[in-house]
Amino acid sequence: xxxxxxxxxxxxxxxxxxxxxxxxxxxxxxxxxxxxxxxxxxxxxxxxxxxxxxxxxxxxxxxxxxxxxxxxxxxxxxxxxxxxxxxxxxxxxxxxxxxxxxxxxxxxxxxxxxxxxxxxxxxxxxxxxxxxxxxxxxxxxxxxxxxxxxxxxxxxxxxxxxxxxxxxxxxxxxxxxxxxxxxxxxxxxxxxxxxxxxxxxxxxxxxxxxxxxxxxxxxxxxxxxxxxxxxxxxxxxxxxxxxxxxxxxxxxxxxxxxxxxxxxxxxxxxxxxxxxxxxxxxxxxxxxxxxxxxxxxxxxxxxxxxxxxxxxxxxxxxxxxxxxxxxxxxxxxxxxxxxxxxxxxxxxxxxxxxxxxxxxxxxxxxxxxxxxxxxxxxxxxxxxxxxxxxxxxxxxxxxxxxxxxxxxxxxxxxxxxxxxxxxxxxxxxxxxxxxxxxxxxxxxxxxxxxxxxxxxxxxxxxxxxxxxxxxxxxxxxxxxxxxxxxxxxxxxxxxxxxxxxx
Amino acid sequence: xxxxxxxxxxxxxxxxxxxxxxxxxxxxxxxxxxxxxxxxxxxxxxxxxxxxxxxxxxxxxxxxxxxxxxxxxxxxxxxxxxxxxxxxxxxxxxxxxxxxxxxxxxxxxxxxxxxxxxxxxxxxxxxxxxxxxxxxxxxxxxxxxxxxxxxxxxxxxxxxxxxxxxxxxxxxxxxxxxxxxxxxxxxxxxxxxxxxxxxxxxxxxxxxxxxxxxxxxxxxxxxxxxxxxxxxxxxxxxxxxxxxxxxxxxxxxxxxxxxxxxxxxxxxxxxxxxxxxxxxxxxxxxxxxxxxxxxxxxxxxxxxxxxxxxxxxxxxxxxxxxxxxxxxxxxxxxxxxxxxxxxxxxxxxxxxxxxxxxxxxxxxxxxxxxxxxxxxxxxxxxxxxxxxxxxxxxxxxxxxxxxxxxxxxxxxxxxxxxxxxxxxxxxxxxxxxxxxxxxxxxxxxxxxxxxxxxxxxxxxxxxxxxxxxxxxxxxx
Numbered sequence: 001x002x003x004x005x006x007x008x009x010x011x012x013x014x015x016x017x018x019x020x021x022x023x024x025x026x027x028x029x030x031x032x033x034x035x036x037x038x039x040x041x042x043x044x045x046x047x048x049x050x051x052x053x054x055x056x057x058x059x060x061x062x063x064x065x066x067x068x069x070x071x072x073x074x075x076x077x078x079x080x081x082x083x084x085x086x087x088x089x090x091x092x093x094x095x096x097x098x099x100x101x102x103x104x105x106x107x108x109x110x111x112x113x114x115x116x117x118x119x120x121x122x123x124x125x126x127x128x129x130x131x132x133x134x135x136x137x138x139x140x141x142x143x144x145x146x147x148x149x150x151x152x153x154x155x156x157x158x159x160x161x162x163x164x165x166x167x168x169x170x171x172x173x174x175x176x177x178x179x180x181x182x183x184x185x186x187x188x189x190x191x192x193x194x195x196x197x198x199x200x201x202x203x204x205x206x207x208x209x210x211x212x213x214x215x216x217x218x219x220x221x222x223x224x225x226x227x228x229x230x231x232x233x234x235x236x237x238x239x240x241x242x243x244x245x246x247x248x249x250x251x252x253x254x255x256x257x258x259x260x261x262x263x264x265x266x267x268x269x270x271x272x273x274x275x276x277x278x279x280x281x282x283x284x285x286x287x288x289x290x291x292x293x294x295x296x297x298x299x300x301x302x303x304x305x306x307x308x309x310x311x312x313x314x315x316x317x318x319x320x321x322x323x324x325x326x327x328x329x330x331x332x333x334x335x336x337x338x339x340x341x342x343x344x345x346x347x348x349x350x351x352x353x354x355x356x357x358x359x360x361x362x363x364x365x366x367x368x369x370x371x372x373x374x375x376x377x378x379x380x381x382x383x384x385x386x387x388x389x390x391x392x393x394x395x396x397x398x399x400x401x402x403x404x405x406x407x408x409x410x411x412x413x414x415x416x417x418x419x420x421x422x423x424x425x426x427x428x429x430x431x432x433x434x435x436x437x438x439x440x441x442x443x444x445x446x447x448x449x450x451x452x453x454x455x456x457x458x459x460x461x462x463x464x465x466x467x468x469x470x471x472x473x474x475x476x477x478x479x480x481x482x483x484x485x486x487x488x489x490x491x492x493x494x495x496x497x498x499x500x501x502x
Numbered sequence: 503x504x505x506x507x508x509x510x511x512x513x514x515x516x517x518x519x520x521x522x523x524x525x526x527x528x529x530x531x532x533x534x535x536x537x538x539x540x541x542x543x544x545x546x547x548x549x550x551x552x553x554x555x556x557x558x559x560x561x562x563x564x565x566x567x568x569x570x571x572x573x574x575x576x577x578x579x580x581x582x583x584x585x586x587x588x589x590x591x592x593x594x595x596x597x598x599x600x601x602x603x604x605x606x607x608x609x610x611x612x613x614x615x616x617x618x619x620x621x622x623x624x625x626x627x628x629x630x631x632x633x634x635x636x637x638x639x640x641x642x643x644x645x646x647x648x649x650x651x652x653x654x655x656x657x658x659x660x661x662x663x664x665x666x667x668x669x670x671x672x673x674x675x676x677x678x679x680x681x682x683x684x685x686x687x688x689x690x691x692x693x694x695x696x697x698x699x700x701x702x703x704x705x706x707x708x709x710x711x712x713x714x715x716x717x718x719x720x721x722x723x724x725x726x727x728x729x730x731x732x733x734x735x736x737x738x739x740x741x742x743x744x745x746x747x748x749x750x751x752x753x754x755x756x757x758x759x760x761x762x763x764x765x766x767x768x769x770x771x772x773x774x775x776x777x778x779x780x781x782x783x784x785x786x787x788x789x790x791x792x793x794x795x796x797x798x799x800x801x802x803x804x805x806x807x808x809x810x811x812x813x814x815x816x817x818x819x820x821x822x823x824x825x826x827x828x829x830x831x832x833x834x835x836x837x838x839x840x841x842x843x844x845x846x847x848x849x850x851x852x853x854x855x856x857x858x859x860x861x862x863x864x865x866x867x868x869x870x871x872x873x874x875x876x877x878x879x880x881x882x883x884x885x886x887x888x889x890x891x892x893x894x895x896x897x898x899x900x901x902x903x904x905x906x907x908x909x910x911x912x913x914x915x916x917x918x919x920x921x922x923x924x925x926x927x928x929x930x931x932x933x934x935x936x937x938x939x940x941x942x943x944x945x946x947x948x949x950x951x952x953x954x955x956x957x958x959x960x961x962x963x964x965x966x967x968x969x970x971x972x973x974x975x976x977x978x
Contacts, residue, residue, distance in 0.1 A: 020903050
């Protein structure tokens with residue numbers, strides 16, 4: 001019986017595998033062929049419909065006639081071609097109306113919200129209503145069929161298109177999308193709200209953020225919600241103000257961090273001053289957030305206060321630079337690296353000896369922002385400091401930022417060679433002299449520079465330095481090699497005297 | 503006496519049959535799960551908001567750690583491809599692990615690097631760096647040199663030098679697609695749970711045209727050995743890994759291109775040198791650490807970020823590679839064997855680790871014995887024809903379904919081979935690789951098991967020709 005069953009099993013398996021292989025092959029070939037046909041139709045449609053869109057743009061066709069002609073696209077590749085042509089300009093009002101006219105918006109809405117709800121939502125969106133209705137969120141059961149990807153992917157894609165439409169229209173769709181049972185759809189709706197930047201959507205995003213923080217992150221990611229907030233322009237900061245006093249510290253942190261990022265992005269193109277901030281935000285930052293119990297809030301608020309640039313702001317930054325928490329100090333010194341905050345240079349200099357090397361590193365980078373003034377502070381501190389880790393960090397940044405290279409390049413004609421020599425000397429004492437050793441061994445470098453460096457290196461040299469100088473003496477026949485030989489001879493002589501004296 | 507041998511054959515053949523049925527059933531389940539996840543992922547691929555991620559200040563910085571040992575041929579191309587990556591904030595750390603060729607010199611001369619004495623503050627135990635190289639004109643790039651200590655040690659040095667919250671390990675002979683890092687970070691960005699590992703797909707560059715660190719033209723290599731490997735890579739990356747990631751039970755994430763959370767790796771003790779599969783070991787260590795701490799986490803696999811790597815071109819090099827992989831897998835499985843069938847580790851402990859231990863690690867021994875014993879048993883009359891046919895079918899025939907499905911999956915999702923003729927060739931190899939190639943792999947893998955048993959733990963070096971401006975397939 002077993003043998004008979006085995007024979008049957010073999011046959012059954014063989015047939016199944018052959019059948020599955022045949023299905024896979026057929027599917028693959030069908031896909032190749034159908035995709036080829038699909039793209040031929042799409043290319044033809046694209047060429048055909050581009051002419052219509054161009055005519056509309058040039059005023060040679062009326063909106064109604066263009067809509068009627070584009071609506072003639074019935075096949076899937078033709079509709080895709082129309083969407084591809086319109087997609088780059090979907091956010092414009094005319095294109096949105098065009099998409100509405102040809103039925104695309106209704107088609108997407110039907111997929112995203114279902115047949116029953118889509119009519120009302122589309123009507124509301126297209127009626128020009130620009131405010132969202134906030135309604136209570138409903139708990140979604142874990143086994144709700146709408147949660148699963150197999151059912152939600154199409155809704156997510158539809159939401160992605162709806163979220164790119166003309167801002168007031170997209171706002172309605174995206175705000176409705178936040179009530180979808182699938183996190184994937186809500187995430188896309190959230191991104192759309194961020195792209196949309198309508199102030200009335202801020203409470204909705206905050207509600208999602210609150211839900212993410214309170215429910216332990218089963219829904220939309222904290223980063224996605226924060227990214228949506230960061231997209232807003234600085235003109236809408238007033239809408240953030242009510243959430244600065246949110247009971248949950250992570251929400252306060254998200255708001256503060258979003259404001260900081262908005263300011264930073266704006267400052268890259270225009271000057272940000274305290275006049276750009278609503279008074280509620282100014283007061284909250286300078287008076288309350290600097291003392292917030294949550295470290296992340298205190299840390300991130302420094303990045304906002306830096307733009308206020310008045311006496312209370314400078315005092316707040318100074319106090320944050322002296323905060324007990326390393327992370328807060330780190331952010332405060334980073335925020336203080338601003339050419340308009342030159343009064344903070346002495347406070348920054350104090351942080352060069354911070355116990356944390358990260359704070360020290362950030363301080364150096366901030367001081368470098370102040371140009372020559374900051375560099376002078378760094379040189380002075382580097383030469384004078386006895387803090388090993390501060391000096392190590394300074395040596396690190398002096399090399400990385402190219403300062404040592406420029407000191408090397410200019411040391412032969414620099415009027416301040418004493419200071420340069422002292423920097424080189426300190427680098428040698430810290431055994432951070434790789435660049436200097438490399439310089440004396442580089443025949444392409446100016447001889448005067450190499451001689452200067454050689455002289456500094458041979459003041460109480462350690463064995464590795466002596467070995468490097470010996471190599472120069474042996475291999476270099478120029479004036480540098482001769483000087484190296486002379487310095488080595490002097491050293492031997494001194495050692496001989498010292499041995500004799502002993 | 504004859505009865506005794508017949509009984510032994512019976513038992514052995516029963517084990518082989520059970521193994522073959524179990525393994526193929528498991529592969530079929532993985533295939534179904536992968537078809538679902540990869541299809542869903544590709545349907546939504548254009549809607550992950552990569553542009554938003556690239557522009558967002560919320561996107562976390564990433565350190566790209568490139569351990570390099572004697573990679574003179576391809577290291578510059580690799581670094582160029584990394585510098586060109588579309589990512590808002592990245593640092594590139596090349597760790598020269600005591601190369602004896604011109605790896606360091608080629609980097610110094612191409613990027614005009616200067617030796618510097620930089621600070622080094624290790625958070626993971628590793629050999630001390632001997633020098634740092636940097637050029638302020640390439641602020642993202644730092645080259646670190648150290649005494650040879652193996653790949654895990656080099657990666658640990660890279661982690662110690664890195665400042666970013668996430669790091670990606672990238673093999674020095676690999677090329678990464680421009681948007682690959684964005685695609686790799688996207689699941690981390692959108693995940694509501696702490697995502698500590700994000701793995702990407704690795705493809706073979708053999709046969710492709712590489713110019714300035716970029717794949718310009720995708721083509722198939724000419725030799726059968728490389729073509730069989732292409733089908734095998736597809737099967738590995740499109741089948742097992744998406745399915746395991748779907749169950750949050752990832753056990754292997756290719757070290758050639760994988761993103762990890764730096765602090766978690768540091769807490770888990772960093773990369774360990776006691777196995778030759780450090781990429782697999784770190785995943786198991788991270789799982790173990792986080793499960794013991796009862797922290798919520800995810801490990802994800804994304805089927806569209808692509809890293810191109812050069813696969814061995816000769817039998818001897820392929821044999822070395824597979825022996826090493828098998829040895830490494832065994833070492834990792836044995837090192838973490840307390841997790842096997844341990845309910846504390848969830849699906850990882852109850853399904854993924856037993857699968858990797860009994861089917862992936864030790865299964866090759868059963869396969870190799872079966873390849874000898876099954877025909878022998880049949881010839882001496884100890885096995886009926888039906889059973890013989892079943893086993894032969896399971897050994898040679900069933901795998902074709904998995905291979906064809908993997909070609910189908912790549913065709914319906916990634917479509918990296920635009921020419922129809924290439925796809926047809928791959929389909930042909932989906933059948934051909936089951937006859938000869940897979941049996942050879944079983945044999946080499948069994949040698950790997952033997953190396954484990956015989957305690958031959960050395961790292962077998964696989965030399966590669968390197969990628970250049972000419973067709974990589976002709977570069978040798």
